[in-house]
Amino acid sequence: MTDNKFSKLSKNYKLSISNPKFFDAVKMLISILIALAITFVILCLVSSDPINAIVTILTGPLTKTRYIGSVIESFIPYAFAGLAAGVLFKAGAFNLGAEGIYILSGAVVTAVAISPVTTSPILHPILCFVAAMAFGGIMMILPSFLKAKFGTNEMVVSLMLNSIYAGIAAYVVRTFLGTLKRGGNSSKDYLATARIGYLYEPLRISACFLVLIAVTVILYLVMKKSRLGYQIRLAGTNPRFAEYSGVSAFKLAISTAAIAGVLSGMGAASALLTQTQFYTPSQSLVGIGFSGMLLSMLGRNNPIGIVVASFMIKYLEQGTKILYFVDKSVPSEIVAIVEGIIIMLISSQYFLRRFRERKLLKEGLEEHVE
Amino acid sequence: MWSNILTTLFSMRFLLTIIRMATPILFAALGAFTAASTGIGNIAIESIMTFSALGGVLGSYLLNNAWLGLLIGLLIGILTALLITFFSMKLGADAFLIMIALNTFADSVAIFLLYQITGDKGTTASLPTPILYTWDIPLIKDIPILGEILSGHYVLTYICWLLIIVMFVVIYKTPLGMRMRACGLNPDAARTAGINVERLQVLSLVLSGVFAAFGGCYLSLNYLKIFSKGMVSGQGWMGVAANGIANGNYLSLVLSAVIFAVFRAVSIIFSSNSAFPTDLVSAIPYFSVFVILTAVSIINYYRVKSGKVEEH
Numbered sequence: 230m231t232d233n234k235f236s237k238l239s240k241n242y243k244l245s246i247s248n249p250k251f252f253d254a255v256k257m258l259i260s261i262l263i264a265l266a267i268t269f270v271i272l273c274l275v276s277s278d279p280i281n282a283i284v285t286i287l288t289g290p291l292t293k294t295r296y297i298g299s300v301i302e303s304f305i306p307y308a309f310a311g312l313a314a315g316v317l318f319k320a321g322a323f324n325l326g327a328e329g330i331y332i333l334s335g336a337v338v339t340a341v342a343i344s345p346v347t348t349s350p351i352l353h354p355i356l357c358f359v360a361a362m363a364f365g366g367i368m369m370i371l372p373s374f375l376k377a378k379f380g381t382n383e384m385v386v387s388l389m390l391n392s393i394y395a396g397i398a399a400y401v402v403r404t405f406l407g408t409l410k411r412g413g414n415s416s417k418d419y420l421a422t423a424r425i426g427y428l429y430e431p432l433r434i435s436a437c438f439l440v441l442i443a444v445t446v447i448l449y450l451v452m453k454k455s456r457l458g459y460q461i462r463l464a465g466t467n468p469r470f471a472e473y474s475g476v477s478a479f480k481l482a483i484s485t486a487a488i489a490g491v492l493s494g495m496g497a498a499s500a501l502l503t504q505t506q507f508y509t510p511s512q513s514l515v516g517i518g519f520s521g522m523l524l525s526m527l528g529r530n531n532p533i534g535i536v537v538a539s540f541m542i543k544y545l546e547q548g549t550k551i552l553y554f555v556d557k558s559v560p561s562e563i564v565a566i567v568e569g570i571i572i573m574l575i576s577s578q579y580f581l582r583r584f585r586e587r588k589l590l591k592e593g594l595e596e597h598v599e
Numbered sequence: 600m601w602s603n604i605l606t607t608l609f610s611m612r613f614l615l616t617i618i619r620m621a622t623p624i625l626f627a628a629l630g631a632f633t634a635a636s637t638g639i640g641n642i643a644i645e646s647i648m649t650f651s652a653l654g655g656v657l658g659s660y661l662l663n664n665a666w667l668g669l670l671i672g673l674l675i676g677i678l679t680a681l682l683i684t685f686f687s688m689k690l691g692a693d694a695f696l697i698m699i700a701l702n703t704f705a706d707s708v709a710i711f712l713l714y715q716i717t718g719d720k721g722t723t724a725s726l727p728t729p730i731l732y733t734w735d736i737p738l739i740k741d742i743p744i745l746g747e748i749l750s751g752h753y754v755l756t757y758i759c760w761l762l763i764i765v766m767f768v769v770i771y772k773t774p775l776g777m778r779m780r781a782c783g784l785n786p787d788a789a790r791t792a793g794i795n796v797e798r799l800q801v802l803s804l805v806l807s808g809v810f811a812a813f814g815g816c817y818l819s820l821n822y823l824k825i826f827s828k829g830m831v832s833g834q835g836w837m838g839v840a841a842n843g844i845a846n847g848n849y850l851s852l853v854l855s856a857v858i859f860a861v862f863r864a865v866s867i868i869f870s871s872n873s874a875f876p877t878d879l880v881s882a883i884p885y886f887s888v889f890v891i892l893t894a895v896s897i898i899n900y901y902r903v904k905s906g907k908v909e910e911h
Binding site for chain 1: 642686689690691692693695696697699700701703704707708710711714715720832833836839840843876878879880881882885886888889892893896897899900
C-alpha cells in the first residue's frame with residue numbers, strides 16, 4: 230500500500246517529459262532561452278559590445294545591494310497588478326480595467342495621505358490602503374457587471390474607462406489635491422505619517438513586501454483549495470459546465486472583479502506610500518495595470534508564478550537601466566521584447582509538442598521492449 | 600463663450616474636422632468588421648495601427664517616397680496579422696491573449712525602434728519624411744460649399760471611403776463575402792458545405808490588418824505628418840467598439856464610427872477653450888464610446904428579453 234503510494238508520488242515528480250508539469254517547466258525554460266537568444270541578436274545589431282551588454286543585463290542588478298533593493302521595491306506594485314489580472318484571466322474575464330483603477334486609486338490614496346486624519350504613523354498608511362482597496366474593489370466591478378448583466382463588451386468598456394479615469398484623476402489631483410510645485414500636475418507632498426518606512430533599509434524591504442507575500446499565499450490557497458477558487462477555475466476552463474453545475478456566472482463575475490479591484494488598490498497604495506510620496510497622475514502609476522496582464526500571462530495565472538515573473542521582469546529592467554548608464558544605444562524598452570517573446574511562446578500549446586510526442590513514443594517503445 | 604462654441608459647432612471647419620477625424624476610426628472599424636465577419640474578434644487593431652504608423656514614417660524616410668512608406672506600413676500590418684494567425688492557428692495559442700500581449704507591448708516596441716533609428720524616444724519630428732498630400736478633385740472643387748466639403752482632403756480619406764464601398768460589395772454581394780459570413784455565423788456548417796474556414800479566417804484577418812495599417816499610416820503620413828508616442832490613443836479601440844455596436848449591420852458600423860469622430864472633434868473644440876478643464880474634456884470621446892456601447896447593449900438586452908428579437 231505504502232509502496233504503491235510512493236510510486237504514485239514519485240510518478241508525480243518524475244523528471245521526465247511525460248510528466249506534464251515537468252514538460253511545462255522545460256517549455257518555460259526553453260522559451261526564456263529563445264527570448265534571451267533573440268535579445269542577444271538584437272543587441273548584436275544595436276550595441277557595439279553585445280556580450281558585455283547581455284552580461285550587464287543579466288548580472289548587473291546583483292553588483293550592488295542598492296540595485297537589488299530597487300528591484301525589490303519597484304516590483305511590488307507590478308506583482309499586485311499581475312495578481313489582479315491573474316484572478317480575472319483565470320475566471321475567463323477580459324476586464325482590462327486595472328490600469329484605470331490604479332490611476333484613480335492613486336488619487337484616493339493621495340487624498341487620505343495628505344489629510345491629517347490621524348497622527349499615528351501605523352494607522353495612517355493602513356487607512357490609505359483600506360481606502361484604496363475599498364474604492365478599487367467597487368470601481369472595478371462596473372465593466373464586469375455590464376458584461377454579466379447586459380453582455381456589453383467588457384474589454385472595450387474597461388479600456389474606455391481607463392482613459393476616462395485617467396482624465397478624472399488628473400482633474401481631481403490638479404484642482405483639489407494639487408500644488409503649484411512640479412509644474413502644477415502633481416499633488417501636495419504626503420504627510421510624514423503616511424510614509425511606509427523600510428524594515429530592512431539596504432534591501433528596501435518594507436511592510437508592503439510582507440503584505441505582498443501574505444496576499445500571494447492567501448490567493449494561492451484560495452485558488453487551489455477554496456470553493457470560490459474552484460468555481461473561478463471552472464468558469465475559466467468551461468463556463469457552460471460551470472453554469473450547469475450551479476455556479477452563478479453573475480456572482481462570480483462580480484466577486485472576481487471585486488478581488489481584482491482590491492488588489493489593484495493595494496498595488497497603487499504600496500507604490501505611492503513607499504516611493505515618491507506625492508502623486509503625478511500622468512506619470513506615477515501609468516502602465517502598471519497593463520504590465521500586470523503580461524505578468525499574469527508570464528506566470529500562467531498562478532499567483533506564485535506571477536510574483537516570480539514580476540520579480541524577473543523588474544530584475545531584467547533594472548539590468549537594462551544599468552546598461553543604459555554605460556551604453557546609451559540600448560533603451561530599457563528592450564525588456565518588453567523579451568517579455569513578449571516569452572509570453573507568445575509559453576502560451577502556445579503546440580510549441581515543442583512534436584518534440585514531446587517523439588520523446589513519449591520513444592519512452593513507450595523502450596518500456597515495451599523491457 | 601457658449602455662442603463662440605455654437606458658431607464653431609455649426610461651421611464648415613467643424614465638418615471638415617469631423618471628416619478628418621473619422622478616417623482612422625473608420626479604417627479601424629472596417630478592420631474589426633472584416634475580421635468579425637468570419638468570426639474572429641480582432642482586438643489587435645490598436646497595436647497594428649501603432650506598428651504601421653511607425654513603419655510608414657520610417658519607410659517613407661528611408662525610401663524617400665511617401666507611397667513606398669505606405670506600402671511598408673501595409674506590409675507591417677499584414678505581417679502582424681500573420682504573426683497572430685501563426686501563433687493562434689499553428690501553435691495553438693489563445694488568439695485573445697496574443698492580441699492583448701501585442702497591444703500591451705506595442706508602444707514599448709515602437710519606442711525601442713524609434714530610439715534606435717532617430718535617437719529620440721518621443722517622435723519622428725527630427726526625420727525629414729516625405730508625406731502623402733491632399734487631393735483637390737478637378738471640377739468638383741470649383742462648386743461652392745459642396746466643393747469645399749468633398750474636395751481637398753487627404754488622399755487616404757478618399758481611399759477610406761472607397762474601401763468602405765468596396766468592402767460592402769465584397770462582403771454582401773459576392774460569393775466570397777457570403778462564404779466569409781457563413782464562417783462567422785456557423786463555422787461547422789460552413790465546413791460541411793465545403794468551405795475552407797481556416798483559409799478564409801486568415802484572409803479576413805490579413806485584410807483586417809491591412810485596413811488597420813491604412814488607419815495607422817493615415818495618422819502618421821497624412822494627418823499628423825509624424826509618428827509620436829501614443830498617437831493612436833484608443834482610435835483602434837473605437838473601431839472595435841463601433842463593430843461591437845454594429846453587430847453585423849454595415850450602416851450602423853459606419854455611423855457609429857462617425858459619431859465617435861464627432862465626439863473627438865467636440866473634445867478638441869472644448870479643449871481649445873480655457874474655461875473647461877482640459878483633463879476632463881480630453882476624456883469626452885472615450886466617455887461617448889462608453890455611454891453609447893453600454894446603452895446599445897442594454898437596449899439589446901431588453902429587446903431580447905421582451906421577445907422582440909431572437910438571440911443569436
